Amino acid sequence: MLQETAFTKMKAENEPISGAELMLEALKKEQVEVIFGYPGGAVLPIYDKLYDSKILHILPRHEQGGIHAAEGYSRVTGKPGVVIATSGPGATNIITGLADAMMDSLPLVVFTGQVATGVIGTDAFQEADILGITTPITKYNYQVRSIEDIPRIVKEAFYVATSGRPGPVLIDIPKDIAAGTANVPEEQEIVLPGYQPTVQPNYLQIRKLTEAVSRAKKPVILAGAGILFSEGYEELKQYAEQQSLPVVHTLLGLGGFPAEHPLFAGLAGMHGCYTANMALYECDLLINIGARFDDRLTGNLQHFAPNATVAHIDIDPAEIGKNVQTHIPVVADAKEALKQLISQEGKPPVHQEWLDTLNAWKKEYPYFYKEDDRLKPQKVMEMLYEKTKGEAIVVTDVGQHQMWAAQYYKFSKANRWVTSGGLGTMGFGLPASIGAQLASPESIVLSISGDGGFQMCTQELAVIREQNLPIKIIILNNSSLGMVRQWQEIFYESRFSHSKFSSQPDFVKLADAFGIKGYLIEDEAQAETIFNEVLTNNEPVLLDIRIDPDENVYPMIAPGKGHHEMVGVKP
Amino acid sequence: MKRIITLTVMNRPGVLNRITNLFSKRNYNIESISVGYSEQEGMSRITCVVHVDNDGVLEQITKQLNKQIDVIKVMDITEQSIVARELALIKVVSNSSTRNEIYSLIQPFRASVIDVSKDSLVIQLTGESDKVEAFIELIKPYGIKELARTGTTAFLRGTQKPSQAIKPYSIV
Numbered sequence: 001m002l003q004e005t006a007f008t009k010m011k012a013e014n015e016p017i018s019g020a021e022l023m024l025e026a027l028k029k030e031q032v033e034v035i036f037g038y039p040g041g042a043v044l045p046i047y048d049k050l051y052d053s054k055i056l057h058i059l060p061r062h063e064q065g066g067i068h069a070a071e072g073y074s075r076v077t078g079k080p081g082v083v084i085a086t087s088g089p090g091a092t093n094i095i096t097g098l099a100d101a102m103m104d105s106l107p108l109v110v111f112t113g114q115v116a117t118g119v120i121g122t123d124a125f126q127e128a129d130i131l132g133i134t135t136p137i138t139k140y141n142y143q144v145r146s147i148e149d150i151p152r153i154v155k156e157a158f159y160v161a162t163s164g165r166p167g168p169v170l171i172d173i174p175k176d177i178a179a180g181t182a183n184v185p186e187e188q189e190i191v192l193p194g195y196q197p198t199v200q201p202n203y204l205q206i207r208k209l210t211e212a213v214s215r216a217k218k219p220v221i222l223a224g225a226g227i228l229f230s231e232g233y234e235e236l237k238q239y240a241e242q243q244s245l246p247v248v249h250t251l252l253g254l255g256g257f258p259a260e261h262p263l264f265a266g267l268a269g270m271h272g273c274y275t276a277n278m279a280l281y282e283c284d285l286l287i288n289i290g291a292r293f294d295d296r297l298t299g300n301l302q303h304f305a306p307n308a309t310v311a312h313i314d315i316d317p318a319e320i321g322k323n324v325q326t327h328i329p330v331v332a333d334a335k336e337a338l339k340q341l342i343s344q345e346g347k348p349p350v351h352q353e354w355l356d357t358l359n360a361w362k363k364e365y366p367y368f369y370k371e372d373d374r375l376k377p378q379k380v381m382e383m384l385y386e387k388t389k390g391e392a393i394v395v396t397d398v399g400q401h402q403m404w405a406a407q408y409y410k411f412s413k414a415n416r417w418v419t420s421g422g423l424g425t426m427g428f429g430l431p432a433s434i435g436a437q438l439a440s441p442e443s444i445v446l447s448i449s450g451d452g453g454f455q456m457c458t459q460e461l462a463v464i465r466e467q468n469l470p471i472k473i474i475i476l477n478n479s480s481l482g483m484v485r486q487w488q489e490i491f492y493e494s495r496f497s498h499s500k501f502s503s504q505p506d507f508v509k510l511a512d513a514f515g516i517k518g519y520l521i522e523d524e525a526q527a528e529t530i531f532n533e534v535l536t537n538n539e540p541v542l543l544d545i546r547i548d549p550d551e552n553v554y555p556m557i558a559p560g561k562g563h564h565e566m567v568g569v570k571p
Numbered sequence: 572m573k574r575i576i577t578l579t580v581m582n583r584p585g586v587l588n589r590i591t592n593l594f595s596k597r598n599y600n601i602e603s604i605s606v607g608y609s610e611q612e613g614m615s616r617i618t619c620v621v622h623v624d625n626d627g628v629l630e631q632i633t634k635q636l637n638k639q640i641d642v643i644k645v646m647d648i649t650e651q652s653i654v655a656r657e658l659a660l661i662k663v664v665s666n667s668s669t670r671n672e673i674y675s676l677i678q679p680f681r682a683s684v685i686d687v688s689k690d691s692l693v694i695q696l697t698g699e700s701d702k703v704e705a706f707i708e709l710i711k712p713y714g715i716k717e718l719a720r721t722g723t724t725a726f727l728r729g730t731q732k733p734s735q736a737i738k739p740y741s742i743v
């Protein structure tokens with residue numbers, strides 16, 4: 001495994017080595033394939049060493065784009081995304097991405113430049129207290145104080161970012177530390193006595209849960225992104241089949257369980273389907289695996305799963321009991337817990353009636369939309385699903401289009417769904433699709449944005465062209481901040497305060513300016529022809545799809561309401 | 572309710588910031604926090620006094636603290652046999668006519684006078700927070716010019732009553 005790196009060579013010769021070189025050697029050791037970085041004064045020593053490095057470096061056109069791309073890469077590969085930003089403004093430009101990754105538990109290792117050690121604290125040029133700023137939005141952060149510490153810190157950072165509940169780790173490197181040299185330190189070990197994630201479940205709790213399952217008349221599994229992080233999808237399927245347990249997904253969990261599986265009861269939450277939400281409402285045993293009972297999922301907690309015994313499997317003990325009172329807590333890696341559950345071979349299930357009820361609901365309350373002469377976004381999503389045979393990687397931005405994508409694109413496999421859930425970050429989609437396509441060059445990547453959010457990181461079109469990434473950029477254009485408009489329509493008497501665009505760029509011309517072919521699509525026939533032409537070719541493309549601007553996302557659980565109070569469940 | 576939580580933490584830069592940050596991020600109500608080196612090299616001891624509405628919040632606080640990578644150990648010792656102490660320095664107005672009266676108050680509290688000037692006294696008092704508070708109330712009418720309190724620091728007594736084994740928060 002250990003190939004002879006420049007590091008080991010230099011070590012043998014015992015020559016002084018610079019902080020920047022130590023950092024890049026440490027990245028090589030972690031088998032980093034790609035860095036999303038943007039240079040500047042404080043990171044020039046690092047960039048000088050990158051000049052000779054073989055690691056692929058992607059230059060976003062804004063640091064925010066860089067970190068979202070790293071998130072997309074991480075979501076698809078499961079590996080940590082690596083980011084470099086310079087001190088001050090470079091570092092503050094990645095704040096949104098850090099908060100986003102923290103919320104959605106994405107592993108990132110982020111390097112920021114810092115002013116030289118001697119002037120820290122003097123408001124030096126491009127100084128920002130990035131440790132202070134990022135402490136609440138990183139899993140952990142470091143400032144390197146001595147060159148010799150670099151190998152240990154980088155090693156720790158990758159370990160912390162990827163183990164337990166994953167998350168972003170930031171390493172702040174003062175310029176003199178990156179530029180200075182030292183004799184190569186001995187191989188250093190990780191020193192983290194306060195960090196020991198529990199991976200194996202407690203046997204007694206597994207027994208308890210197994211017994212609860214055998215007694216349950218209306219059990220349901222709520223599967224979150226923990227299934228994806230632990231790579232427990234096979235085990236989830238096996239366990240659900242063994243015990244005939246219906247599965248509902250959180251927004252971020254989509255793909256963890258095959259959407260076409262007879263036991264799949266759908267997406268739950270604010271815009272989830274009737275069956276999934278009612279399954280949560282009516283169940284007598286709720287088995288949460290790797291989800292955090294986010295408020296967009298639970299609705300009003302007073303009405304959440306009112307009759308259920310709640311079991312919660314989570315690698316982060318702090319999530320258990322945080323929002324929902326839990327009767328069977330299981331602190332563990334989702335995959336390990338599932339393996340244990342499977343090996344219990346609990347009694348055969350006795351809840352056929354419940355499965356019949358769910359199936360009847362599925363038939364009676366599917367997602368629906370009215371068809372008329374205007375192009376419906378739901379129709380577009382159905383077409384995209386069919387044309388890509390359900391095998392695309394779907395990356396979204398935030399808004400109505402995100403919900404339609406979640407509702408209508410049926411994921412048969414894991415790690416094909418990239419979306420900003422916890423933070424709900426507009427501007428995430430386009431750059432994240434860059435990371436996703438780099439992570440999986442053979443896949444069709446659909447980058448679905450609204451006309452609003454697309455304009456938040458538009459500049460990254462340059463990277464798509466530069467890197468020849470065949471991303472299919474789809475703008476569901478409703479000339480408005482659709483989701484805001486929808487809430488204003490429903491909750492603010494249609495007082496559309498600043499949610500409708502009176503002027504929009506010509507997106508096709510805009511694409512053209514970046515050297516990307518663009519098409520305007522105004523009806524279904526055009527969509528049909530153009531989708532056939534561009535979805536599977538090897539070129540980036542931008543599709544400006546004019547959808548019905550009045551369309552709303554349904555079903556919906558209004559804020560403060562419970563799952564049983566969904567509206568828009570039937571035509 | 573008031574709880575006393577002690578933490579053993581790695582002595583890494585920014586660790587106190589991480590703890591106070593967590594309290595503000597999670598909207599926890601903290602009364603005092605005191606920090607200093609512990610008996611182990613590289614480790615510090617933090618004592619927090621917090622106010623919580625219910626056991627759920629308390630459980631969250633301990634779990635969130637435990638989740639911090641620099642935190643080695645978290646204990647809620649409120650229900651244990653503990654020694655808890657706080658130090659207060661009080662500069663109180665005093666002249667020749669009130670000085671004797673103040674001295675007579677000091678004695679039962681085992682406080683001491685550590686500085687005297689023409690028109691003031693500085694009193695040093697150690698004890699549990701209740702005692703400190705009671706003394707401050709008593710001395711207030713004389714006119715407090717300055718007051719500084721360290722906040723509670725505490726740990727377990729050498730012997731514990733058997734029924735009071737430490738309440739475990741781990742559900743592992």
Ligand SMILES: Cc1ncc(C[n+]2csc(CCOP(=O)(O)OP(=O)(O)O)c2C)c(N)n1
Binds near residue numbers: 399483
């Ligand atoms: C950075 C950011 N700012 C504001 C919001 C609030 N917000 C949520 S959805 C939305 C509208 C998005 O409009 P668009 O991108 O056109 O998507 P649509 O809802 O129309 O599909 C807004 C403003 C947000 N989520 N993120």
Ligand SMILES: [Mg+2]
Binds near residue numbers: 450476480
């Ligand atoms: Mg829009």
